[in-house]
Amino acid sequence: TQNALNVIDLVEGDDSALVSGTIDMTNSFTFYFVAKVKTVNNGNDTLINITDNLGQRIDLVAQNTDKFNCSVLSDVFPAIVPSGAPYEQNYMIYKFELDHINNTATLSIDGNQVGQAAYTGTMGTTATINLGKNASSDYLECSLAEFMFYEGIVNPVDDAALISFFKNKWAILDPRNIADIGAFYDATNINGTILGSPLGGGTELESLVDLSGNANNLDSTPAYRPIAFSPTNRKNGLNAVEFDNIQKSMKALNFPVNNLDSSMTFVFVTNVIPVGITNFNQSVISWNQFPNDFNIEAGATGVFNCRADGSSGFHSNLTPTGTPYSGAYHVFIYKLDGVAGTASLIIDNVFRGQVNDYTSSLIQGDFYLNANKADQTQGLIQNYLEMMVIHDATSTAQDTEIYNYLKGKYDL
Numbered sequence: 001t002q003n004a005l006n007v008i009d010l011v012e013g014d015d016s017a018l019v020s021g022t023i024d025m026t027n028s029f030t031f032y033f034v035a036k037v038k039t040v041n042n043g044n045d046t047l048i049n050i051t052d053n054l055g056q057r058i059d060l061v062a063q064n065t066d067k068f069n070c071s072v073l074s075d076v077f078p079a080i081v082p083s084g085a086p087y088e089q090n091y092m093i094y095k096f097e098l099d100h101i102n103n104t105a106t107l108s109i110d111g112n113q114v115g116q117a118a119y120t121g122t123m124g125t126t127a128t129i130n131l132g133k134n135a136s137s138d139y140l141e142c143s144l145a146e147f148m149f150y151e152g153i154v155n156p157v158d159d160a161a162l163i164s165f166f167k168n169k170w171a172i173l174d175p176r177n178i179a180d181i182g183a184f185y186d187a188t189n190i191n192g193t194i195l196g197s198p199l200g201g202g203t204e205l206e207s208l209v210d211l212s213g214n215a216n217n218l219d220s221t222p223a224y225r226p227i228a229f230s231p232t233n234r235k236n237g238l239n240a241v242e243f244d245n246i247q248k249s250m251k252a253l254n255f256p257v258n259n260l261d262s263s264m265t266f267v268f269v270t271n272v273i274p275v276g277i278t279n280f281n282q283s284v285i286s287w288n289q290f291p292n293d294f295n296i297e298a299g300a301t302g303v304f305n306c307r308a309d310g311s312s313g314f315h316s317n318l319t320p321t322g323t324p325y326s327g328a329y330h331v332f333i334y335k336l337d338g339v340a341g342t343a344s345l346i347i348d349n350v351f352r353g354q355v356n357d358y359t360s361s362l363i364q365g366d367f368y369l370n371a372n373k374a375d376q377t378q379g380l381i382q383n384y385l386e387m388m389v390i391h392d393a394t395s396t397a398q399d400t401e402i403y404n405y406l407k408g409k410y411d412l
Contacts, residue, residue: 001237002036002091002145003171003408010132012041012141017133023149025052025127030097030150033060033131034166037068037088038189039141046134047094047142052124058105059134060096068140070094070114072107077119080107089189089211090174091145093166098123099153110174111163145170171408173401176212180391182264183216183255185209185369187228187385188238188409192217194228203228205241208250208369216389218250218369224376226250226384233383235329236411240383245276249371249379254364255287255389262338263393266296267331269406272304273381274326280307281378284332285387288373289365294343295372296334298380306352308334308345320345320352329385331406337393348412349403385410 001007010016023029033048040062047060047070056075063071063081068088072080087094087109095108100123106116131147133139146166154162166172175184185208193206205228208218220226226249230242243249270284283295284306299307299317303324309317325332325347333346336358343358344351369387372378386406394402406412 001411002143003169004236004411005145005170008144010140010142010144012039012045012139017139018131018144019133020129020131020149022126023129024125024151025123026125027151028098028100028153030095030152030154031129032146032148032150032162032166033094033096034091034145034147034170034172035094036091036143036145037062037140038143040065040068040088041141042138044134044136044138045140046130046138047132047140048096049130049134050127051130051135052127054124056121056124057135058096058098060094060107061134062140070107070109072096072105072115072117074105074119076121076123077105078117080105080115080117082107082109082114087174089186089191090176091143091170091172092174093163093172095159095163097153110167110172110177111160168404171405173405175388178388178390178398178402181212181214181388182391183210183214183252183387183389184212185218185387186211187241190228190239190241195225205250208241216252216255216367218252218367220248220250223247224249224251224371226370230383235383235385236409238385238410240385243370243379243382243384245379245381247377247379249376250369251371251376252367252369255367262336263391264336265390265392265394266334266387267390267402267406268296268387269329269331269385269410269412270382271329272326273383274303274324276381277302277304279378280309281372281375282380283368283372283378284370284380284382286368286371286373287365288368289363293365293373296332297372304380306332306345306347308343310343318343318345318353318355320347322347322352329383329410329412331403331412333394333399333402335393339393346399349400
């Protein structure tokens with residue numbers, strides 16, 4: 001499901017695909033395809049294939065086995081290779097239009113044009129459409145949320161309305177499109193090194209790859225490996241990474257934020273289990289940049305109230321109002337604004353606290369997931385879903401957009 005709505009899974013191992021009937025191709029046409037590409041096994045894996053009655057094809061293909069970069073291969077016009085590839089792991093809105101009047105083929109993703117090519121050939125009068133397969137026997141593994149075929153070219157006003165409709169309906173946001181994204185880790189589609197079963201069961205996760213492309217990968221040591229693919233702690237049918245005791249953590253050495261201003265935003269989705277909280281320092285995340293540091297930590301024994309604790313003038317303790325946030329999934333946004341000199345805490349899109357003594361700049365530092373900066377054993381029992389690190393202080397509107405995406409994705 002996505003945003004608590006049903007989707008169709010196309011599974012390559014089952015040769016799954018949807019094939020349309022005959023479509024009139026004498027007019028210009030536009031299609032919208034809302035889908036999440038899961039696995040690319042070869043360069044022929046195809047999101048959509050259109051084959052006309054003359055045998056001419058348009059294929060939206062992967063191009064390689066490492067990523068889905070949504071290239072267009074056709075017997076009618078040249079390939080379109082979008083900028084900003086790859087497009088995988090997340091739900092995207094793919095729009096492809098063939099304009100018979102101007103003889104152009106245009107590819108847009110999430111409302112942004114990413115490529116266009118002129119063509120001189122002519123499509124046949126009719127065509128069939130394959131969703132999730134090419135004209136032969138290559139099948140793409142993906143989740144299909146919605147498909148719309150439109151006879152003609154959609155005007156800009158209606159196009160903007162449709163993109164907004166799709167985004168709101170399916171809670172679509174690709175964190176890689178966020179300005180100043182510094183790192184993005186998604187537990188739902190593990191992209192990293194998974195090891196065999198340790199003593200006690202489960203599957204150890206040795207590394208978690210930064211999907212933003214900035215390669216700020218989180219790593220574990222043998223003594224501090226979390227459990228991946230937790231079958232009992234999935235959320236909205238999506239995988240979680242289980243930190244099953246306070247000795248499981250991950251660490252990214254020297255997270256590169258130098259040469260930037262002092263504003264940062266940290267977004268993470270997790271459920272802290274109110275068991276085994278024995279001291280104030282057990283942390284969801286931790287930054288260690290001596291002498292300045294912070295921890296998103298328990299704040300008290302026996303509960304988790306998300307205190308942000310700092311030292312050396314970095315910022316003061318920040319304890320949110322309201323009840324302890326434990327036992328259920330929440331979206332935590334921790335924001336450092338170097339211009340305003342504030343550190344803020346937003347939980348589930350509700351402002352929960354702020355201090356006004358943040359003046360220090362961030363440079364390189366050690367970043368921990370589920371660990372205290374000083375002692376990696378001071379973690380929490382939690383099921384982690386997603387985390388973003390943004391090299392800026394996000395606006396209220398951005399906070400809402402990010403929250404709505406996470407709320408919809410995980411059915412919070």
